[in-house]
Amino acid sequence: MPMTPHTVPRAAAPATPSLTFAMAAGAPSAVGEARILLPLSVARDAVIDVRALLVHPMDTGFFRDAQGNPIPAYFVNAVTVTYGGEQVARFEWTSGISRDPYVRFPLRASREAPVQVVWKDNKGAEYHQSVDVKFA
Amino acid sequence: MGSEESVRDATGGDAGSAPGAADDRCAAPVGRRGFLRAGVLAAAGLAFVRPLFGETAAGRLGAGDGVRPTAPSGPDDEMTDAVRQVLKDKFGDRPITPGHVQLDIPTDAPDGRAVPTILDIDLPITATSYVATYHLLVDHNPDIALATYHLGPANGEGPIETRIKMRRTSYVRAIAEMNTGELWSAAVKVFVGLNGCG
Numbered sequence: 001m002p003m004t005p006h007t008v009p010r011a012a013a014p015a016t017p018s019l020t021f022a023m024a025a026g027a028p029s030a031v032g033e034a035r036i037l038l039p040l041s042v043a044r045d046a047v048i049d050v051r052a053l054l055v056h057p058m059d060t061g062f063f064r065d066a067q068g069n070p071i072p073a074y075f076v077n078a079v080t081v082t083y084g085g086e087q088v089a090r091f092e093w094t095s096g097i098s099r100d101p102y103v104r105f106p107l108r109a110s111r112e113a114p115v116q117v118v119w120k121d122n123k124g125a126e127y128h129q130s131v132d133v134k135f136a
Numbered sequence: 137m138g139s140e141e142s143v144r145d146a147t148g149g150d151a152g153s154a155p156g157a158a159d160d161r162c163a164a165p166v167g168r169r170g171f172l173r174a175g176v177l178a179a180a181g182l183a184f185v186r187p188l189f190g191e192t193a194a195g196r197l198g199a200g201d202g203v204r205p206t207a208p209s210g211p212d213d214e215m216t217d218a219v220r221q222v223l224k225d226k227f228g229d230r231p232i233t234p235g236h237v238q239l240d241i242p243t244d245a246p247d248g249r250a251v252p253t254i255l256d257i258d259l260p261i262t263a264t265s266y267v268a269t270y271h272l273l274v275d276h277n278p279d280i281a282l283a284t285y286h287l288g289p290a291n292g293e294g295p296i297e298t299r300i301k302m303r304r305t306s307y308v309r310a311i312a313e314m315n316t317g318e319l320w321s322a323a324v325k326v327f328v329g330l331n332g333c334g
Contacts, residue, residue, distance in 0.1 A: 047292035060301070062278065062334025088290045096274065096282035096333065098250040098299035105287070106294025 030055050034129035036117055041136040042109045050081075052117045053102045054127055060095040076101055078120040083133075084113030109133050213307070213325070215275065222273065222280045230319055232311060237322040239310040240295075248302040248332030255285070256295040257312050257320065263289045269313040270296055276306035278333055289315075301332035 037051040054076065061073030075095040081088050089105055107115065116130035223232070240254035255270045270285040285296050302308075309323040 047294050049294060058301075060278070060334050083290065086290070088288055090286040092284045092286075094279040094282055096277050096279045096301050098301055098332070102297075102299055104295070104297035105285070106291045106296075108290055108292040110290070 031057065032125070032127045034117070034119065034127050036115060036129050036131045038115070038131055038133065042133055044135050045108060045110060047106050047108050048133075049104050050107050050115060051102065051104045052079075052081075052129070053100060054119050054129075055100050056119070056121065056127075058095055058097055058099045058101060074121065074123060076119045076121045079103070080118045081105070081107075082116045082118075083107060084111060109135070215307075219273065219275050219280055219309075226271065226281065227311075227313075227319060230317070232319040232321050234321050234323075236320040237310050237312045238295075239308065239322040239324050241308055241324050241326055243324065244327045244329075245302060246329040248304070248328040248330050250299045250332070251302050251308075251326065251328075252297070253300050253308070254295045254297045255310050255312070259314075259320075261289075261291075261293040264315075266291070266315055267312050268315040271309075271311040271313065272298075272300065273309040273311070274300065274302055274306055275309070277301070277303050302326060302328045303331050303333040304328050 033055040035053045037053075039048050042048055056076055057074055058076065059071050059074040061071065063071050065071055073095055075093070076097070077093050079091040079093065081090070088107060091103065093101065101119075112132070112134055114130045114132050116128065119127040121127075236257055236259050238254075238256040238258060240256070241251060245251040253272065255272065257267055259265070261267065266289045267287055269287070271281065272283045272285075273280055274282050282300055283298065287296075300308075305325070305327045307323050307325050309321060311319055311321045313319055
C-alpha cells in the first residue's frame with residue numbers, strides 16, 4: 001500500500017524546521033502548529049495509520065536557560081481523537097514525551113468522516129487539527 | 137616462622153618494614169593474602185549473584201525480552217520500589233504476564249531527548265477483544281508512568297508509535313491492558329547517552 005501522505009492541512013504559519021525535530025535553542029516560533037497525515041489512498045474498512053504532530057516545546061521543568069533561570073514545565077498532557085464526532089482514542093501524556101510530540105496510531109476507516117485531534121497542554125491551551133477521510 | 141609469616145601478612149607482605157610498623161591509616165589492615173582471599177570470595181559471590189539478578193529481571197515483567205545477550209546485569213535490572221508502587225497504583229494485585237506485547241525501541245539510545253518507541257500486540261483485535269490501554273513506563277525517569285494510550289475497538293490492529301525522553305540507562309516497560317482485563321507486558325533495557333529529562 002503506498003504510504004505517501006498527501007493530506008496535509010496547514011495552518012497559516014509557514015512550515016518551520018522544527019517539524020523535522022530540530023533541537024533549536026529557545027522556544028519554537030510556531031507553538032501549536034499541528035499536522036495530521038493520512039495514507040494516500042484509503043479503502044473502506046481498511047485499517048490506516050494516522051500520524052499526528054504538534055509543534056510544542058514539551059518542557060519538563062528540570063532544565064535551566066542560559067541565564068540560569070529554571071524553564072517551567074510546559075507540556076501536552078491530554079490528547080483526544082474523534083472520528084466523525086465519536087471519540088476513538090485518548091492519550092494521557094507527561095513531559096516524558098519528546099519535543100514536538102508525534103504519535104502514530106491505527107484507525108479503521110469505516111466511513112467518510114473527519115478525523116479530529118485535540119491536544120491540551122498544562123497551561124490550558126488547546127490545539128485542534130482535523131482532516132477528512134476520503135475513500136479512493 | 138609462623139609468627140613471622142603472620143606479621144608479613146599483616147603489613148601487606150612488605151619484607152623491609154619492622155614488625156609493629158603496620159600501616160595505621162587503615163584501622164584493620166588487610167594483607168595481600170587476605171586481600172586475595174577476599175577477592176576470590178567476592179568473585180564466587182558475584183558468580184552466584186549474577187544469575188539471581190538475571191532471574192529476577194526476567195521474572196515478573198518479562199524483562200530480558202529484547203535485551204542483548206551481553207547486556208551487563210546490575211542494580212538497574214531490579215525493579216525499584218517506585219516502579220512497584222506505580223504498578224500497584226495502576227493495577228493493584230492483578231497479574232501481569234510477559235508476552236504478546238511487542239516493544240520496539242533501540243537498546244542503545246545516544247540521545248535521551250528522543251527515543252523512538254513502537255508498541256504493538258500480536259493478539260487478534262476484534263470487536264470483543266481489543267487493547268483498551270497501552271501503558272508506557274520508564275524505571276528511572278522523573279515520571280515513571282510516562283504515557284497511556286486509550287484505544288478502542290474502532291482502532292483495529294496496528295502499532296502505536298511515539299518518541300519518548302529518557303533520563304538515563306533504564307528499563308522501558310510496555311503493558312497492554314485488554315478490555316477483558318488481561319495484562320500483557322514487555323520490557324527492554326535501553327542504554328542512554330544524553331540525559332533528555334533534565
